[in-house]
Amino acid sequence: MELILRARRTYGVWRWRLRYWWLDTPAGRHAQLWAFALLVVATILQLVRIAVAAVVPPPPGTPRQAVYWWVVQLIILVVSAAISYAMRPKTEKPKPAAGEAPTVEDGQAVKHHFGTVWIEDEFILAWKVTGTVPIKSKGGKK
Template sequence: MWVQLVIMIVALVVSYVLRPKPVTPKPAALEDFSVPTAEDGREVTEVFGTVWIDDPNVLWYGNLRTTPIKAKGGKK
């Protein structure tokens, strides 16, 4: 029994020492993202149908408004 316990502990230590070290990924940079831009003087692309645009230029973005959340019921 003691021999098996010692073999198990040795195997555990060896597997811990020989395990692969995790590689830490580099943090994402601004160049890694493709976000729409809004630049003055840039040409406007006309799109007909459904297509994928790699470098969009934002001309207008909806009516942005907020609506307050009202609690229903509960204590007054």
């Protein structure tokens, strides 16, 4: 009975991890890194298999044209990757937004609204001009 409960709990934990493995948890990050590493290793192994198959002479009686087509496809891949890299949209750095100060009238009374209501007019009690000041840190004690 204990073995069944342990297996059921392990199944539940791994099912949850597989379902929510992308969450920002250390275990999820490790799972992402391991999955990425396994995919990279599998890709490298497949590329090595393809390269070995292209280099090793084929047995007699098989057409030699397969190697040429493989090289042609590889060239097409490299050219299309270069074209897509050159044609990608260029992103511009965002410019800091300039805030427009609203007009504030001196002596205007503050209206009191109770509950959820729709207000037709705007009212600003005060306005403080804030600028962009870079954050500076010295890394030591203050």
